[in-house]
Amino acid sequence: MTDSTTDLSQRLQILRTAQRAEPMPDWPARAARLRTLEKMLLEQREAFALAINADFGCRPREETDLLELFPSLSAVRHALGHGRRWMKPRRRLAGLAFLPARTELRPQPLGVIGIIVPWNYPLYLAVGPLVDALVAGNRAMLKMSEFTPRFSALFAEQVARYFQPDEVAVVTGDATVAQAFSALPFDHLLFTGSTAVGHHVMRAASANLTPVTLELGGKSPAIIGPGARFEHAVERILFGKLVNAGQTCIAPDYVLLPRAQVADFVAAARATAGRLYPKLGENEQYTTIVSDRQYQRIAALRDGAVAAGARAVALGDEATGNTQPRRLLPVLLTGVNDTMSVMQEEIFGPLLPLVPYDSLDEAIAYVAAHPHPLALYLFEQDQALIDRVLTRTVAGGVSLNDTLFHIAQHGLPFGGVGASGMGGYHGEAGFHTFSHLKPVFRQARFNGVGLLNPPYGARFKRMLGLLLKRG
Known part of the structure; x- marks a missing residue:
């Protein structure tokens, strides 16, 4: 069963409403979703391999296990091992002129991530970016490829079994659905596919000022x-x-x-x-x-x-x-x-x-x-x-x-870079791609910024002179 274009906005709204209710999931919540994903991969290993084999005509189980299942599980386990640390605020030094103020960067989920999955590695190229989106605390919505219909339908069915509809949503359908999907107002959109289609995806996303990560190709x-x-x-x-x-x-x-x-x-x-x-x-x-x-x-x-x-x-x-x-x-x-x-x-x-x-x-x-x-x-x-x-x-x-x-x-x-894409993900880089590193400036209770207040008299000129000389 494929999704209609009118369903897409409704499914996105379910995810966005849940994200607004829980804008900053704690580590136990994120880890639980990652473990659910791991459980699904392990329990559906054979079914996924059989579906991919049926779509290709002949895709050996060993190749799917090596090139899709293994890196997918490895990505989940890496995120479980490091995600708690990635979430922590990072202290930064305030400028000398602003001491004793303090500064930090606080990683914050972007919101709802859109992921457009290609046909060539339909499991890994769905799970890989999904792991990064979940460890960063986001909800996600995936558009599966119409060129691997058996796997796409099975993946959508199993995600609906293992996850709540306000955590992860998976849609299927043809190029018309894909076009409508790329035009949705996601908080970030990741597309893996050809350079030619990448142009259309970026153009559609630009209408909403949606930031994009494009994983394209080229002649390597x-x-x-x-x-x-x-x-x-x-x-x-x-x-x-x-x-x-x-x-x-x-x-x-x-x-x-x-x-x-x-x-x-x-x-x-x-x-x-x-x-x-x-x-x-x-x-x-x-x-x-x-x-x-x-x-x-x-x-x-x-x-x-x-x-x-x-x-x-x-x-x-x-x-x-x-x-x-x-x-x-x-x-x-x-x-x-x-x-x-x-x-x-x-x-x-x-x-x-x-x-x-x-x-x-x-x-x-x-x-x-x-x-x-x-x-x-x-x-x-x-x-x-x-x-x-x-x-x-x-x-x-x-x-x-x-x-x-x-x-x-x-x-x-x-x-990629240039014609082969823009942006990147995997591991901590993926966490950063799907996070906003929010800068925070903490002013100290006792500070000297009042010395720069108007009216601009002799005291101000002396202080400004020091800033210009030492800043």
């Missing part, structure tokens, strides 16, 4: 440096590209590598893919593409590149039986150039272009000349070269000598 490069452990680099790039069949916002989108190593990469990638996914074309541990539309889009990128002169190298053999019609073999693309759509659009699937370079500075310049990516991956052992890349490139986040795992670090914010 993997750079193999001259001093990289080459076989290791190939394995980790293939891992990051092939889990969820590349349907990951921070999947390596293309590889920059020394020109002399292109053939070696192709050979190593074929061996690695065969080791990670034996009989890949019929391997049930290799995820299928979520929909016919997405399958056709990715296939068109591949075929368009080949028609324009690229060479496609399949990493596996086709299945003997067509048991999963949306299983798309991973393909390396060599001989690509920037005029091809596959080098202009985020791939979001199991295609991996190889872009050779003659010097590392050339690779750095290539990355710097394109829109800032959501993630950057560098494989290199020389610290001077690592520092050069980190200094001269801009990216939402970086993993060195691996892929994907910077997203799972609770001590690091996750977010």
Whole structure:
């Protein structure tokens, strides 16, 4: 059952009324909601995995457990372990001229947080921001993706079982509902999805002056440096590209590598893919593409590149039986150039272009000349070269000598920059995103501010002179 656009305002009002009645939930209340979320994840683990598998056609239980359930539970437990401390007021030093006054920052919930969930990791990208919203003391309203209808309906059903309607609300529906959702007057709106849709979300939110966090995407490069452990680099790039069949916002989108190593990469990638996914074309541990539309889009990128002169190298053999019609073999693309759509659009699937370079500075310049990516991956052992890349490139986040795992670090914010997004969350950074750090100035009973009162005579001029000299 989907939600109508007229229901949205009513559900938001229920949440807002409850938030006004309890604007500053204490730690026991926040911890109870987090434990309820943990309980739901554990008790519905199998049902959630089965629903996601049904939506994708083939999404192995192991992948859902590793990439969605584990980071979701880890986020809940991290918040339970640190949330009480995050809530505490932070003392700050008053300016010298204002002593003995005191100042502090008091974290305060923003109110009701809107969360728009994408289809590629529908569990983790719902629970992750929800954890941050709850630990910060907010209520939340989530819009699930219409492209994972079974999971979205199940998640909405289970949230309604475990939470009160004035704590967390989940809505489903098509693009019309999503448009109406993004136009609601939330106190903060977090959107995860494409850059194109992000423009519309930000435009809708601006009508209410709703602050937004946009987690978008872009073309995240993997750079193999001259001093990289080459076989290791190939394995980790293939891992990051092939889990969820590349349907990951921070999947390596293309590889920059020394020109002399292109053939070696192709050979190593074929061996690695065969080791990670034996009989890949019929391997049930290799995820299928979520929909016919997405399958056709990715296939068109591949075929368009080949028609324009690229060479496609399949990493596996086709299945003997067509048991999963949306299983798309991973393909390396060599001989690509920037005029091809596959080098202009985020791939979001199991295609991996190889872009050779003659010097590392050339690779750095290539990355710097394109829109800032959501993630950057560098494989290199020389610290001077690592520092050069980190200094001269801009990216939402970086993993060195691996892929994907910077997203799972609770001590690091996750977010994009420029075309790949704005703002960040996860852990304490997420607590701050969904809180207002209210500045408080406490004047001392005995103070000298009266010396600056009008009328402005000689005493005032002497005091002002001291302030201007020492302030």
